[in-house]
Each structure stands twice: as structure tokens, then as C-alpha cells.
Amino acid sequence: MKSKITLFIAFLFCQISFSQTKDTIAANKLSEVVVTGQLGLQSIKKSVFNVRVISKEDIKQLAANNLSDVLNQYLNITIQNSGSDGRSTVSMFGLDSQYFKILIDNIPLVSDTGMGTNVDLTQINLDDVERIEIIEGSMGVTHGANAVSGVLNIITKKTVSKKWEISAAVQEETVGDEYAFFDKGRHIQSLKAAHKFNENWFVNVGVNHNDFAGFFDDKKGKDYNVNDGLRGYSWLPKEQFVGNALIGYQKNNFKFFYKFDYYGENVDYYNLILNPQDNYPFPETYYAKDKRFITNRFYNHLNSSGKLFSELNYNVSLSYQKQQRDLEKFNYQLETKAESNETRETYQSKEVLYSTGTLSNFFDTKKVDFQLGYEITNEKGYYNATAGLFFDGLQQLKNVDKELDNYDIFTVAEINLSDKFSVRPGIRYSFQSAFDNQYASSLGLRYIFKKGLETRASIGKSYRTPNFDELYTYFVDTNHNIQGNPELVPENSTSYEMSFKRDCLLNSGGQIANNIALTFLDVDDRIDMVLTQVTPSMSYKYVNINKYKMWNISTTEQYTYKNWNVKVGAALVGISQKLDLAALNITSDNKYLYSLQLNSSVSYNIPKWNTLFALYYKYNGQQQQFVAGTDENGKAKFYLNKIDPYSWMDASVRKSFFKNQLEVTAGARNLFDIQSVQLIQNGGTGGAHSSGGSDLLLGYGRSYFLKLTYNLNFN
Template structure:
């Protein structure tokens, strides 16, 4: 591993030195909006040159410029302005702070997910939701889950046995959601999206969400959509230091700085000079568990309660790169060590069993963008992930004082997973009306472990292409297709998609989309075998890929944009039809053995209404969604007794009020999720399907943020204001291998109180 990292770094620096300019005079400064907020994502250029730059999240920019008198062009996406500048020939030139006429909410959000390049959200063919850095800061999160928890269409489930969570998006499970880190897929050991909460929240710049199948662009798993977690890039400052400490209660449980409660600590530094940039950071997250039984509790007492397991995380990251007007290259490494501890109760023979789940994950990324000319650019992405999950089980004998390893099946196991990615895309602008993007992608996945048959490897080769066509100014079309060849599973030969955006009026945009999606069988589903006293599970090497046909149609209205008021409303509908869905079933040659087979049909449908409102220092997002999930009993003999879909409503809102005079803000985020109905048949009454429900709940976070001085800020507040812990459940059957059937559903550890302090120092 060390040799691989060293080789990668040598490669980066070799290319960077080859393209570096020998000397550059730079113009640098800071741009603010009319309401005093950093103006990020603005396009800057020097008139009569090809020099281009962008403002970062702090509104800071650096741009190469010729000596003498020049004109700086500033484009905001809403308007543009010019400013004359005098450039010193012997040293860098610093400008006084520039203020543009637009307020922060009037600037178009820039998005990159699924785009040919950075694109304003309004002009993107796909409907992209973006969670900004400002919103993330005001939520005072400790992980990604706490950010998405109040976003509409998202729901989380928690496996207290393994100590992990999984995400559901628009009625579809996490196995159908593609999780990306800077556009590179996150690898997990199963279809649970554990990696979502193994990302250092302090490195996250923003989160972009695209609903609907993105299989043409991103390949497998992207049936429900894509969550792209975008990390902080190079800063406009020459040097900076950021530090954060945050303390939270867990329910009513808390110990200062360590032990019970949630404790988060981070420090990071960044640097840049003459096109070179680097940053590094370290975080420690400690979760003391909740409702954890006393060490003297018996086995039966422990088994009778639901408790959240203690978790420790150590996260490190580093980034280094070089860029100029035509070429940009950077390498990033993210490492996490996670330790989840599960202590059982005292057995009648005075022994106690303790299990540890230890995860080591190393993500490597290498990105390069090369602008060959105004019409042609090349993007290359390489990624390598090494994931190791160790299960260690020990038994302690109180009589002898001896601790030893247990010998049961699966109690001592090391599962190893690795993934290699290479993606290359060419963006070519044929004319103002036509752009094309052909690309190639190679994925290699490998695994080994006690429960994995052999050391399987899957190779996936793909060629994809799309075009963006504007037959006239009001219409934009994006057809695309992906061709796939896989070494193991039966992949679809071609995956097509077609998206369109029509500007009905200046303020009214209609988007329509169709996509063919697919999900490749995971290595675990193909090769996982686990047999013990309680389990008889066998993988199936003959699985086919899951497939789907999906349709969506969002309509966006920029209703009011005057006198400091802005209202934008989007109403959207969607329909997804899945087939060859992979589910557990009986093994054909032995009914006592469980295996995986392509048997299930599934559908989801629904609509949402999403509104954003801005007035002076007040920002609000509010709306509702109504999601229907298919009742698969209608595929059998129960068409007349069971409705085709069961529906769940959601109501949501995110409010931010900035108190300018106090240099502070108040943030309120809430979501009410209605009950989740479904139908099941029991062995006692097989002829009458029974309506069962998981209960409704309301989640609310209330946070305060205040800037103390130039360097320090504090945040405080309450999360889960209404103290949600468990959801009622009238089901009588188990929802999974580690669930508890008809018992209540664990959702959270209750109301928590937050206090945090951040330090931010930068040198321009």
C-alpha cells in the first residue's frame, strides 16, 4: 500500500512540474454579495486574455494576469460587471474587497453531478438538489445522516446488532442508491451504505442529489439516484487553519470530552502558492452508545433491551494538486478506522462475550482536467479503495480471569474488499447547439474472507456516450447510452436514457426524463456463504443484474424575483418499475437453505412539492412529498384484497434567519414522516392479507450559530426536539437478518443538546 501511494504521488508531481508555468503574476482578492456574504462560484476573467478563475466558498479568488492596466470581468450567472485593475509586474497584486449588486440568494447555485462541466442549477438538464456549505454549517452535523435526515424523500434504518445505518431514497433501499465521494463510488462490504457515515463531515463542501436512474453516467446501483458528496477543494487563501470541537448529549447521557455522549474534534490546514495547493486534516468522533446495559447485567437482561453500540472513529485526509488556466490535477486520500463494540451480558456460568467490528477504509482518488482548447477538454479520474472489516469475538471468564478468542463460525473473521476505477471522458463542443461526451470506464472489484468463496474478482468494462442538443433556445435534449461487458454476471448489453428541458417561459422550466437503470449483484450476494446454528445462507453465482424503467417530470417556477423577495417552486412526479429484483428465497436443492434469486417485481411512484423562499435575512425551504411503494402481494392471488401501492406522506421545512447586527443565525429544520403501511400474510391466516404499519414521527432540529470575532464562532442547540426514539410497528415478521420482527423499530437515541466551537484563521 505504501509503495502504491508513493508511486501515485511521484506521478502527480511529475505531471504537475511538466505543465507548471515558470513564473506567474497573480491578482487576488475577495468578493462579497450585497448582503455581505461570500460570493462563491463566480467566473472571473482578464479581458483580452484566456485567463479564467472562480471564487471559492469564502469569496476569495486568485487569477493570473499580465502586468499593467487590465480589466477584471466578474460574471455571477445573473449579471456581469467590469473593474479596472493595475497589475504590479514585480509581485502579486491584492485588490480591496469587491461587492457585487446581487444578494447571496440571487446567485445561481453551481452543480457538477452528471454535468459536462460546472453548470448553473437553472440550466442543468437533470434536476439537481444541492445542500450548501452554509446549510451544513448551521445544522452542526456529526455525520452525513444528520444532514439528510430532514431532506424530503430520505429515510434511515438502523441495525443495532451491527451498529450501522442504511439510507432509503424516494421509496427505494440503499442498494439502489449510488454514493459518490467527489464523483468516485464508495465501496461497501454489503448493500448497506455504511460508508455514508464513514466520511469526515468537516471535509464536506456540499452535497448534490440527483433523483432517478443515472446508470448511463455512473453505472451500477444508480437506480434510485445519486448522492455526490463534494469535499473542500483548494482555497483562495495562501495559508489557513481550521479547528472544530463539538460536544453533544446522547439522550440524557453525557460525560465531558469522552465517554458517554457524542464528541467530535477536528483540525485541518490548507496552503496554496503559484498554482500549487495542499491540505490535510484529522478528526476523531467518539460515540459512547445509548441505553448500553450495565456491566453487571445478565445475558437475558441484555437481550431484552434495544441499545446503541459505542463507536469510535479516527479519520484522516490529505489533498495535493496543481492547476493553471488549462490544466488541473489533484490527488486525495481519505482514511477511516472505525471500532464498534458490543458487550453481551453475563452468562449463567459467569462468562461474558464481547464482539468488536473494526473497519479500516482507505480511499484514493486522482483527478485531472485538461482544457485542450475552447471546444475540447479531457477529464480523467482514477480511484482505488481498500476496505477491511474485522470481526473479533472474545470471552472473559470471571472465575479464572482469563480472556480468550471464541471459536464459533464467523466469530473471528476478516473480510477484505478492494475496488479499482478508471474513467475517462472527452467533452467536445461541436457548436453552440451540440456538445458530445464519449467516455470509457473500467471497474475491478475483489474480495476475500472466511465467509467468501475463494477470492473472487469482477471486471466491468463500459463505453458510454451522451450528447447535449439545443435544436432551439428554449429546448435542451440529453440522449445517452451505456454499453457494458461484465466478467461474472449477466449485465444488460445497453442502458439508454433521454432527458429534456424546456423553457416554457422565462420563469417556467419543464424537465422530462426516462432512464433505464441496473444494479449489479454485489460480491457478497454472489459468493457469500454463512452456516452456523442460526443461519444457513448461500450466495448465488448465477444472479442477473436488477433492471428498471424510470420516468420523472419536474416543473420549476421562479415565481417572484423582486424587491428582495425570491420564491421558487418545483412540483415533480416520478414512476419506477423494477424487475429481476434480488431477494432471499429457498435453495432449490435444499429447502432448509436460504439463497438469493431474481424473483421480485417492485415499483415506486409519487410526487413532491418543493419551495424555496428568500426575503432579506430570511431563507426558507418547505413542501411535501407523497410516496407510494408497491405491494408485491398483488403479483399473487391477492389482487382484489390488496391495493397496488401503499402511500406515505412527508411534510418538511428548513428555515434560516440571519441576525446581521448580532453576527448570528437561527436554523430550524423539521420533517414529519407519516406512517408506513404495507401488507403481509401470516401462516395462521394465509387467505387474508393483513395491513401493518410502521408509525409516524416528527424530527426537528433547532440550532443557533454566532460569530464571536474574526476567528471564532460558536453553535448550540437541540437536535431531535420531540425526543423520537422508537417507532411503533404492527408487523409480525422480521424485516431482515438482524431485525426483531414485530417489536418497535429503533430510530434514534432521543433528544440531544449541542455545543460547539470553531476556529478559522486565513492568510490571503
């Protein structure tokens, strides 16, 4: 109710203010331009899609280390952290990261199990990011499989204004209340250099080192030699190395660039259990069977855009990516601090050859634009049997080495029926190597009413293809029977979206912006792991069985006046799921379960001091979901589990010195010192219904950071 009142007041205030405004806002403000889902570079006002933009300034103000730090403050997005492997993934509208596609310059980023999906946000460096564009809802026509809940496109820097642009940065950050120069906290160093050879050629390179020393919490670290289960870390130590380079050329209408990224990561796992070894005649010593997860990712992107036959606009990209995760096992001697008996093997790899291209501007008129496009994906996945998940029907270890291909064609038209009314139909057809051929379709509308009210509506059909785990997992022993299903079919979804947006400029110089969006998403044939057999053992299998429905209403209001910038937002999500236990013919309640999110930010700029203060707040309301359990008689039943609400707040101050050559950013993350929230379990297993609670890991508590950036630009 409060959010509705806020929205009403904002729109009313906007209406009044227009009567006081002499000039339109279009004459006073340059429109932002976006590329995601567009036929070309286009102003955000003319886009049929409702695009959210996270600017470079927003990223700088947060002193964000990775994409997780940025998205943590945005509506309809939930960050799911894991201290056991250090991964962070994104959930939108209650759907996990397999439904949300992450791209870099319109190229899906390779991950452990997918192409653009299930991406670890901590593995995305932000040093060369120009802006981030987010579109919610189905984007299957322009971005293919798995763009169900939305897409996020990271636009990297591809221009150089000065002959030389050099930037070096150092950032020190506590991890909770833990910090030391070497073995505690987070330590980041980066260096970037760009050179403009002439008006046509330029190059930029960068390196980044991010050393996260882990979070001890109640653990005692790797050298703790008491066998009481306190050895190791609550959050595993992680060291990341990033290198990137880009060479570009542009002349008249022709543009070309080649971009290379390297990402390396070491995650150290320290076993809680210590093994004694004889050291006669001295007291026995201990060693631990530890592990190191080593990731290497190579990203290559070749792009060319320009004119064909003096009329047609073309844009073609070719990308080769490879991500490989190795497992290194070794014995760690507690007394000597030495590693021995090392073995290393690749346990997971993904190799992808990808290409996409478009042709547009077929007609010599501004009334109609038409685009033809293609997408080719060749995806090779490898899983080593020793990872513990892959066995054959005879219980023998079996490596998984599979290939998935798709060849897509799509077409989109933009029809401007008038200056105010635009229609955008689109369709994609995908030729699949492992599944039945798929298609996606969409229809978008944009209408601008009087006094600048922008209205957008869209309907889109999309699909999600099963990942390698869902297709090929086969893990059977005396206690487990978990099987993938090569017969799975892609999920199908339909989304409906409508939004209203308005900007208005006051005579006082202030500006108010309002945005309200409504979304409905319907997913059929949803893939889930279900109980398929009770006797002689409990067996689980991935099957197409469940349904998922979601509706969302969200609103954001922004007020800018002189040196103040204030944003307030709210989102209410309702989720209905149908869950089945196939072997028992038991189905869950499919009633809608609701959750509320609120966010706000306040910034104040003091030009005289070259200083900007900012405060960010987000409230995540109670979340609910049905899970399988058993009653007091051991009979299977669904119970409603709840996750307690929690709030997240970040603050920062950024000051520039020496004509903006030196920037100092200081601040704090997670000011409310959140580490976990209560998961209220109303159903249990083990033969009887039980109620209780456990902790769901969210973070490592309040942390403080200091970042120094030195910029040197000259001709």
C-alpha cells in the same frame, strides 16, 4: 390536498409578483454550479437534470457529524438505523441503499457489499465537504450499475484562497439524556490546515476523532456483573478516526489533484451472557465473550483535467480503495476489567481499482456538445467463513474469494435547439465478467417558458447488479437453509421524471422559488429472498422474481425576505410490489400502498449580532408493506404490516465572534425525543396467524450539542 393548495398559491403569488418586478431574477442572482451528471461545470439553471444542492452552510448549521445527520431532513429519503452494529443507510422511494449510489468527487465509495451502494452514512465525514449534489431517478448512463433511485455526489474542497487556512473544532453532544466527559455522550475533535504555496500549488490536510460512547438506555454497560441480560448497550459504542490529505495543481486550463482518505472505526460488542469461573476460596467471578469490529478504509483518488489538442476537454480519474473489517474476539474479566484470549482475523474485505474518464467539446459551437466516456471497475471481495454465512454443499466452512469486473463505455450529447430548448440523449454499454452484458439509456429534455418557468423531463433505463451476499451466501444448519444464487441476473429498471421550477423576485426584495417533480419507477427481475422449499425443511434462496413500481409527486416552496428564509415541502409516494412464495405458488397483493412526507425549515439571521437561528422539521407518514406469515391453520399467507408515523425536529443557533474567527453552534437534535416507532404486525409465523406490535428502532432520543470552531486565515 393541502400541499396542492400551497403549490397553487405559491405559483399564483409568483405570477403576480412578476408583473411587479422590473428586473429579471437572472440579473440579480448568480446561478449555482453543479458537476454531477454534467458534461462539465455547469449552472444549475442550464442542467437538464433536476439537481438538489445541500450547501456547506446547511451542513454547518446542522452541526452535522456525518451524512446521516444531514439527510435526515430531506424529502424522499429515509434513514435506516441499527443500534446493534451502529450502521445507518439510506432508502429512497422505498428502495434500500443497494439502489442509491453515493460518490465522492464522482468516484463511488467502497462499502462492505458494493461499490457506491449500501454505504454506512456514519462512516462519511463532512469536514472537507464543499457541497452535496443529489439527483433523483435513474442515472445509469453517467454513473453505471446500481444508480437506480438516484445518486448523491459529495464535492470536497479543492481550492485555497489565502496562503494559510487553519480551522480547529471541538464538539460535545449528549446521547439522549446521557452525557459525561469521557464515558457517555459523543466527543468530537477536528483540525484542518490548508496552504497555498503559489498561484499553482496548494495542499490541505485534516484529522478528525469522533468518540460515540454508546447509548445505555435500560442497559448497564460493559462492567455490569449481574447475569440478568442487562449488560451492555442499546446502541453500541463506536470510535472513529479520519485523516485526509489533498495536493493540487492548476495552471491555465490544466488541473490536477491527488486525494487520500483514511477511515478507521472500532465498534465494541458486549455480550449479555456472563460466564462464571471458579475463584476458590473466594466467590466466583464472571467473564464475558465479547467482540470488537475493526474497520479500516483507504481511499486514493488521482484526477487530471484540461485540454487536448487545444479543443477537447478531458477529465480522467483513477481510484484505488480498500475496506477491511476485522473481528476481534476476547474474554473480558469483569473483576479485573482485563481482556484475555484475544484472536483477530479479517472476516470481510473489499478491494477496488476504478477508473473513469470523459472527452467532450468536440464541436466549435454552443449548439451541440458531445461527450465520450469510459468506466473500468475491478472489484475483489473476500468473506471469511467464520463470519457464519458461508458453507459449501457438504456443510463445511468455506471462504468466499471472488472477483467482479466491468468495462463500460458511454456517450452523452447535449443539443441546444434554442436558448430555451435543450435535448440530452445518452447510452452506456457495460461488458460484465459475471453476468450478461448490460446497457443503460436515457433521454432528457429542458425547456424554459416565458417568465422563467423551467421544465425538465427525462426517461432512463438502468440496472442493478447482485451483490456478494445475494450471489454467494450459503448458510445451512438444522434450523436454517439460506442460499445465495450465482445464477442471478441484474435487475432492470425504467424511470420517468418531470419537474417544473420557477424563481421570482419581488419589488420588496423578497424571493419565491417553487419546484414540483413527478417520478415513476418500474423495476423488473427484482432480487429477493423467497421460500423455495417447505419439506423436509424450510429453505430460502435469492432469486429474480419480484416486480416493483413506484410513483412520487413532491413539491418544495422557498421564500426568502430580508433576514428570513422559509422552506416547505411535501412528497407523496405510492409503491406496488409483487412478492412470491415460489414453493407454494402464493403471490402477494400488488396494490399501491401510499406514504406521505412533509418537511420545513425556518432560519432567521441577525447581522448585527452575527447570529443565525434555524429550525428543521420532517414528518414521516405511515408506511405499509406486505410480508409473509401464516394463518390460524398454519397456511402461508401475505399480511399487511404498518409502521406508525413519526416526526423529527432539529434546532440550532450559530454565532460568530472576532470577525468570524470563532464560531459557536449550539442546538438540539430529535426534539420530539423519538427512540422507536410501533411496527404493527398483522401476520405472524409459528403456525398461526397473530396480530401484535413491536418497536422499530429510529434513534436514541433528544440530544443536545455545542460546537466551537476557530478559523485562522492569513497571507
